[in-house]
Amino acid sequence: MNDIWTYLHYPFAQHALIAATLVALVSGLIAPFVAARDMAFAVHGSAELAFPTAVAGLLLFDDALTGALLGSVLVAIAIALLGSRRGDGNTAIGVILAFGLGLGVFLLSFYHGYASQATNILFGSIVAVTGRDLAVLGVVAAVVSLLVLVVYRPLFFSSVDPEVAEARGVPVRILGLLFVLMLTVTVTEVAQVVGTLLVLSLAITPAAAARCWTAAPLLVTGLSVLFALLAADGGFLLSLAFVDSGVKASVFITFISFGLYVVARVAAVVRRV
Amino acid sequence: MQPLRLVAVLSVALISLAGLTACGSGPTSSKDVVEVVAGENFWGDVVSQVGGSHVKVTSIISNPDDDPHEYESSDRNAIAIATARLVVRNGLGYDDFLTKLVSASGAHPKVLTVADVLGVTGADANPHLWYDAPWLPEVAEAVATELGELDPANKAEFEANAKTFTQSLAPLLGVIGQIRSQYAGTPIAYTERVPGYLVQAAGLTLGIPASFAQSVEDGSDPSPHDTVAFNDAIKNGTVKVLLYNAQVTDAQTTEIKRLATDSGVPIVGVTETMPPSYHHLQDWQLAQAKALLEALQKASR
Numbered sequence: 001m002n003d004i005w006t007y008l009h010y011p012f013a014q015h016a017l018i019a020a021t022l023v024a025l026v027s028g029l030i031a032p033f034v035a036a037r038d039m040a041f042a043v044h045g046s047a048e049l050a051f052p053t054a055v056a057g058l059l060l061f062d063d064a065l066t067g068a069l070l071g072s073v074l075v076a077i078a079i080a081l082l083g084s085r086r087g088d089g090n091t092a093i094g095v096i097l098a099f100g101l102g103l104g105v106f107l108l109s110f111y112h113g114y115a116s117q118a119t120n121i122l123f124g125s126i127v128a129v130t131g132r133d134l135a136v137l138g139v140v141a142a143v144v145s146l147l148v149l150v151v152y153r154p155l156f157f158s159s160v161d162p163e164v165a166e167a168r169g170v171p172v173r174i175l176g177l178l179f180v181l182m183l184t185v186t187v188t189e190v191a192q193v194v195g196t197l198l199v200l201s202l203a204i205t206p207a208a209a210a211r212c213w214t215a216a217p218l219l220v221t222g223l224s225v226l227f228a229l230l231a232a233d234g235g236f237l238l239s240l241a242f243v244d245s246g247v248k249a250s251v252f253i254t255f256i257s258f259g260l261y262v263v264a265r266v267a268a269v270v271r272r273v
Numbered sequence: 274m275q276p277l278r279l280v281a282v283l284s285v286a287l288i289s290l291a292g293l294t295a296c297g298s299g300p301t302s303s304k305d306v307v308e309v310v311a312g313e314n315f316w317g318d319v320v321s322q323v324g325g326s327h328v329k330v331t332s333i334i335s336n337p338d339d340d341p342h343e344y345e346s347s348d349r350n351a352i353a354i355a356t357a358r359l360v361v362r363n364g365l366g367y368d369d370f371l372t373k374l375v376s377a378s379g380a381h382p383k384v385l386t387v388a389d390v391l392g393v394t395g396a397d398a399n400p401h402l403w404y405d406a407p408w409l410p411e412v413a414e415a416v417a418t419e420l421g422e423l424d425p426a427n428k429a430e431f432e433a434n435a436k437t438f439t440q441s442l443a444p445l446l447g448v449i450g451q452i453r454s455q456y457a458g459t460p461i462a463y464t465e466r467v468p469g470y471l472v473q474a475a476g477l478t479l480g481i482p483a484s485f486a487q488s489v490e491d492g493s494d495p496s497p498h499d500t501v502a503f504n505d506a507i508k509n510g511t512v513k514v515l516l517y518n519a520q521v522t523d524a525q526t527t528e529i530k531r532l533a534t535d536s537g538v539p540i541v542g543v544t545e546t547m548p549p550s551y552h553h554l555q556d557w558q559l560a561q562a563k564a565l566l567e568a569l570q571k572a573s574r
Contacts, residue, residue, distance in 0.1 A: 002464070007348070007352060009352070010352065010355040010378065010379070011355070011377070011378060011379025011380075012351045012354075012355055012374075012377045012378045012379065013348075013350075015377055015379075016351075023549070088445050105491075105493045108491055108493065109491065109493070124368070125346040125373075125374075127346045127347070127348055127351035127374070127377065128346055128351070128370065128373040128374045128377045130373065130376045130377050132378075239347075239348050242350055243347075243348045243349050243352065244349065246346050246347045246349050247347070248346075248348075249347075249348060
């Protein structure tokens with residue numbers, strides 16, 4: 001334990017731990033809705049679409065983060081408009097993703113830097129989180145968490161059973177747009193700061209594991225946040241413990257996340273027997 | 274409540290696992306040695322040669338099998354940067370991740386940017402500065418100056434080591450001079466600008482569209498026009514040698530390599546990062562320059 005404690009005195013490690021916690025908190029919060037709405041592909045799509053929007057940001061404002069933030073709003077509106085019919089969503093995301101990646105390659109030809117390194121500027125790493133990144137993450141986490149708490153009940157209702165929710169007067173479409181917006185903003189900003197791999201393993205897997213344990217909405221959300229925190233913070237601490245191996249934190253985080261999922265699946269089978 | 278209990282057990286298990294595995298070796302830092310982080314192993318090697326036993330160098334990109342374009346920092350590198358007193362980077366966007374790592378580290382090491390030392394700037398400048406043999410002495414001298422400021426007691430030794438380094442470049446510069454005197458103006462082809470400065474120093478010309486190499490570097494497909502021009506140049510033998518990046522290849526460059534073999538155009542594989550089989554930058558560059566010379570000799574036979 002001594003060593004981890006020593007390493008935690010370095011500012012980069014403190015930044016990484018705070019970033020991991022914030023990312024896990026917000027990812028774990030939205031993950032149950034991602035699972036209920038079957039929107040895992042939207043997470044993947046938004047993470048990849050952070051590339052063209054960040055390049056656009058570099059060209060327009062000389063700042064990838066701003067571009068990604070504005071771009072994620074556009075991506076959310078496009079996903080919500082094109083995929084408004086249930087069952088259409090994944091196809092619409094595929095269409096937008098394909099166009100977006102092409103656009104990114106096109107935009108990159110205007111970027112006069114060492115371009116294959118542009119991806120390096122665009123996507124972060126958990127050990128390279130700056131104070132400014134933390135501020136951005138903190139604001140995103142606070143806004144998204146607050147929104148989720150405010151619309152929690154109608155959002156869950158409309159995610160689980162949109163037809164009945166609509167019949168009861170729940171504004172399903174507006175909630176849908178709001179959720180896609182929260183999702184894309186979270187995913188793109190998180191991808192900017194800590195990398196794409198972490199978003200995928202924190203915004204999808206924890207809820208998938210939580211849903212194996214219970215069906216109670218609040219409990220699913222609580223477990224999902226807990227699993228995300230265990231994976232993110234535990235993974236980073238393990239990477240500090242195994243620092244000499246040179247294995248990256250994202251590897252540990254994805255492994256723990258998947259491990260929790262496997263345990264949940266096995267336990268679900270055992271309980272049924 | 275059963276699931277929650279299991280979660281609790283899991284988290285305790287995880288934390289104790291972290292605790293158990295933490296009993297490895299700690300950060301080793303000696304007060305007498307200047308800790309230096311280099312973005313890439315070839316610049317790290319220059320620092321080692323100049324600093325000798327007075328420096329401890331950590332090179333971040335050191336494995337030729339790592340794609341430098343998809344680099345993710347490890348904790349080990351972040352720790353090295355947090356304790357470093359000098360960071361040597363290539364610049365020109367090649368290792369921008371270092372800038373981010375340095376600002377995240379909260380430490381304030383001196384930063385030496387090779388591109389600034391050599392005065393290379395501008396849009397789309399070729400970042401592969403370590404292939405520019407005639408200018409390597411400038412880099413060694415700049416490193417000696419920085420190290421001399423951090424460790425004034427050994428200033429003279431650093432300067433002497435930089436001189437030794439410069440002298441050790443003689444065989445490499447000799448081979449480059451030989452190519453220049455025998456083959457200046459000969460058109461060659463490369464799939465990426467990696468050996469661009471070597472080609473320039475040796476007086477060779479590029480016999481394919483420059484935009485082809487640029488596209489490969491940007492990670493996008495070269496245009497059909499460029500691809501046709503490249504293929505024709507090899508098929509018709511208007512280029513005498515093909516240099517390709519042996520480290521980062523894709524379907525298209527592999528196809529070009531095959532075409533060159535079929536058309537009898539000699540191939541020289543170059544790498545972006547120094548392979549572990551070489552101890553020093555100058556040995557590695559010498560081997561590659563010799564391979565280029567041999568290929569040119571073969572082509573003119």
